[in-house]
Amino acid sequence: MRHLLSAGDLDLASALSILDGAEEMQQVQSRPVKKLPALRGRTVVNIFFEDSTRTRTSFEIAGKWLSADTINVSAKGSSVSKGESLRDTMLTLDAMGVDAFVIRHPSSGAAQQVAGWVKAKVINAGDGQHEHPTQALLDAYSMRHHFRSLGSAQASGAGTEFQGKKIAIIGDLLHSRVVRSNVLLQRTLGGEVVLVAPPTLLPTGVETWGCPVTSDFDAALADADIVMMLRVQRERMAGGFFPSEREYAEGYGLTEARLAAMKPGAAICHPGPMNRGVEISSAAADAANSLVLDQVAGGVAVRMSVLYHLLGSDEGARQ
Amino acid sequence: MADPAPDTPTSSLSVRVVVDGAELGRSLARMAHQILEANRGAEDLMLLGIPTRGVYLARRLAGLIAGIEGRPVRIGELDITMYRDDLRANPTRSVGRTAIPGRIDDAVVVLVDDVLFSGRTIAAAIDALRDLGRPRAVRLAVLVDRGHRELPIAADHVGRTIQTAADERVQVRLSELDGEDTVTIGRTGGTR
Numbered sequence: 001m002r003h004l005l006s007a008g009d010l011d012l013a014s015a016l017s018i019l020d021g022a023e024e025m026q027q028v029q030s031r032p033v034k035k036l037p038a039l040r041g042r043t044v045v046n047i048f049f050e051d052s053t054r055t056r057t058s059f060e061i062a063g064k065w066l067s068a069d070t071i072n073v074s075a076k077g078s079s080v081s082k083g084e085s086l087r088d089t090m091l092t093l094d095a096m097g098v099d100a101f102v103i104r105h106p107s108s109g110a111a112q113q114v115a116g117w118v119k120a121k122v123i124n125a126g127d128g129q130h131e132h133p134t135q136a137l138l139d140a141y142s143m144r145h146h147f148r149s150l151g152s153a154q155a156s157g158a159g160t161e162f163q164g165k166k167i168a169i170i171g172d173l174l175h176s177r178v179v180r181s182n183v184l185l186q187r188t189l190g191g192e193v194v195l196v197a198p199p200t201l202l203p204t205g206v207e208t209w210g211c212p213v214t215s216d217f218d219a220a221l222a223d224a225d226i227v228m229m230l231r232v233q234r235e236r237m238a239g240g241f242f243p244s245e246r247e248y249a250e251g252y253g254l255t256e257a258r259l260a261a262m263k264p265g266a267a268i269c270h271p272g273p274m275n276r277g278v279e280i281s282s283a284a285a286d287a288a289n290s291l292v293l294d295q296v297a298g299g300v301a302v303r304m305s306v307l308y309h310l311l312g313s314d315e316g317a318r319q
Numbered sequence: 320m321a322d323p324a325p326d327t328p329t330s331s332l333s334v335r336v337v338v339d340g341a342e343l344g345r346s347l348a349r350m351a352h353q354i355l356e357a358n359r360g361a362e363d364l365m366l367l368g369i370p371t372r373g374v375y376l377a378r379r380l381a382g383l384i385a386g387i388e389g390r391p392v393r394i395g396e397l398d399i400t401m402y403r404d405d406l407r408a409n410p411t412r413s414v415g416r417t418a419i420p421g422r423i424d425d426a427v428v429v430l431v432d433d434v435l436f437s438g439r440t441i442a443a444a445i446d447a448l449r450d451l452g453r454p455r456a457v458r459l460a461v462l463v464d465r466g467h468r469e470l471p472i473a474a475d476h477v478g479r480t481i482q483t484a485a486d487e488r489v490q491v492r493l494s495e496l497d498g499e500d501t502v503t504i505g506r507t508g509g510t511r
Contacts, residue, residue: 001411017413024398024414033450038401066401308414314407 001310003115003122007133008184014309015137015188021305022141022298028065029300036304039068042099042311047090048125049075049105054272054296055125055134059102062303068099068311086110087117094118100311103127108177121310121317129175129203135271136181138302140189142291143167143226145298146267162191168220170196170252171230171279174203174241178230178271183209196220198252200241217252221261228269229254229280245278253277254284267291334505338479343462343500346478347376350460351383353476358427361388363455365426367397369444370415375495376462377431393420397430402443423452429476433491435461438472463502465489 001014010018028034044063048056056072063070073093080089090101100121103111108128115122126132140162147161167186173179173195180203186193193211195202206213214220221227232248242248249255254268259281262268268280268290276282285292311317338346358364361384368377374396381394398415406412430444441459448457460476465483483489483504492501 017411021414024417027417031450032452035450036401037446038406305414308401309411312401312406313409313411315410 001121003111003124004133004306004310005111005115005122005124006131006184007136007181008187009133010185010188012188015140015185018137018302018305018309019141019144021308022137022301025065025304025308026298026301028304029297034065035067036065037067038308039063039066039311042068043097044068044070044100044102044307044311045073045093045098045120046070046102046125047073047075047093048103049080049086049110050126052104052126054299055104055132058296058299059123059125059134059303059307061300062307065300066304066307068307086114090114090118094120099317100307123306123310126177128177130177131181131184132177132271133181133185134299134303134306135178136185137306138295138299139178139182139228139269139271140185140191141298141302142269142294143191143267145294146226146291150265162186162189165191165225166194166223167191167226167228168194168196168224169228169230170217170220170254172201172232172241173197173206173230174201175233176230180209182228183211191226194220194224196252198242198248215251218258218261221258221263223263225263225266226269227254227262227266228271229274229284230271231273232275232279234275234278249278249281252279254280256281256283259284259287262289269295271295334503336501336503337481338463338502340494340500343478343502346462347379348383350462350476350478351380351387354380354429354458354460355384355387357458357475361390361392363425363427364429365393365395365420365423365454366429366431367395367419367444367448369430369432369440370396370398372433372491372493372496373431375493376433376460380429380431380460393426395420397444397447399440399443399447402446404439404443417447419451423448423454425453425455427456427458428454429458429460431460433462433493434489435459435464435472435474435477436467436489438468438470441472442470462491463489 046056046059060070098120102123102125104125105127108130110127111124144161169179183193195213196217270292274280274285366377366381368374381392384392396416396418398417400412400414458475461474462478464474464477464480467485488505490503494500
């Protein structure tokens with residue numbers, strides 16, 4: 001694998017190889033020595049032009065547990081604030097002999113562009129409203145665990161756990177990079193994604209994504225196996241996308257009543273950070289069938305697996 | 320570690336069977352006795368198979384030991400993919416399963432593999448064990464020792480010692496995976 005820019009880059013075999021690898025990586029978390037030697041001598045730079053706690057930290061831990069040297073660069077306090085262009089910043093760091101960049105940037109397509117400039121491998125950790133492939137992978141990882149725990153697993157490794165499963169994604173689809181990556185990844189894994197949002201929060205061209213779109217949450221909830229709530233960014237309120245938080249919660253929040261109406265065996269996902277009382281009620285966030293904390297725990301393992309798949313072999317590495 | 324997807328031995332005339340099913344069974348039975356003798360019983364024993372075929376051999380040895388001692392012995396799997404010294408030189412390998420049955424500290428670990436060749440797999444396995452804890456002792460049981468060591472590694476329990484040329488390929492086939500129990504030697508231009 002040269003880069004991980006889009007969840008759509010992954011074919012079924014590589015997606016499953018990453019998910020299977022993450023199962024083994026997760027064992028490291030419970031070991032006395034949390035270290036595997038696979039990426040010894042590799043240098044991974046996490047460069048974040050946008051705030052992030054969990055993604056940046058989990059990539060940093062993932063790299064360190066695989067014995068890579070991980071360095072964090074945040075846009076604040078770097079030459080970026082002195083007006084250096086993205087291209088110059090990346091080329092400068094690349095010239096230091098970095099093996100991989102993990103990049104988050106507010107502009108859609110930034111990771112793709114950087115990949116065209118540098119010799120290092122590039123992992124997209126979120127580009128604007130475009131994509132966040134490792135989030136989709138860890139969502140899939142958590143869902144797979146959940147499906148397996150229900151005993152619905154078929155031949156292990158066949159990837160068929162997702163076949164026929166209905167995954168409802170609810171919320172601010174317009175500003176979400178998580179949704180696009182999930183749609184692309186589930187297209188490969190076989191899950192059936194249903195998109196739920198008020199009409200004002202639908203991205204343009206959503207009809208070409210190949211999944212049903214509705215504004216009726218309750219109808220979609222009735223047969224969803226996974227209910228994935230997306231964060232509603234409070235700053236969007238000023239944009240007039242919806243009238244008030246209360247009204248949003250009423251139509252599109254996972255309220256206690258909706259929690260009770262979920263199908264037996266269905267589970268809740270949320271990429272975080274959560275706005276309790278807006279898109280998700282506290283009862284739902286802390287419910288027994290909430291996968292939110294599993295998602296965080298799986299995040300490190302999935303990112304370890306991604307780093308291993310990109311950097312474990314010299315194939316396609318910088319010359 | 321044996322080739323995970325071996326071709327059929329009958330596919331080439333230059334492949335010959337050096338150990339048949341009955342001999343393989345007798346070798347394993349002897350190894351089970353030797354392991355018990357060396358350890359003075361099954362106390363603290365932990366058998367760890369190295370994927371792929373080492374895992375199946377470890378299961379068979381565990382079955383034999385349990386039959387002799389009348390009580391089960393701890394058994395697990397140790398994947399060494401991440402510890403290989405040739406990791407980078409090859410395309411990305413998928414990671415195998417590691418399952419350690421309980422505390423490794425103070426256990427007498429017997430590593431089980433099918434073929435001992437360069438010794439690099441076992442060196443990687445020892446590195447992997449060190450990250451998992453501190454066994455009281457680590458021993459090595461292999462079905463076939465074919466020589467040509469590249470590291471100072473020796474097996475404690477050997478099923479069969481086979482003289483080979485360095486470019487020959489030794490393949491262990493087990494009924495669980497391959498439908499028969501044999502050891503073959505050939506020049507099939509394979510990976511070993």
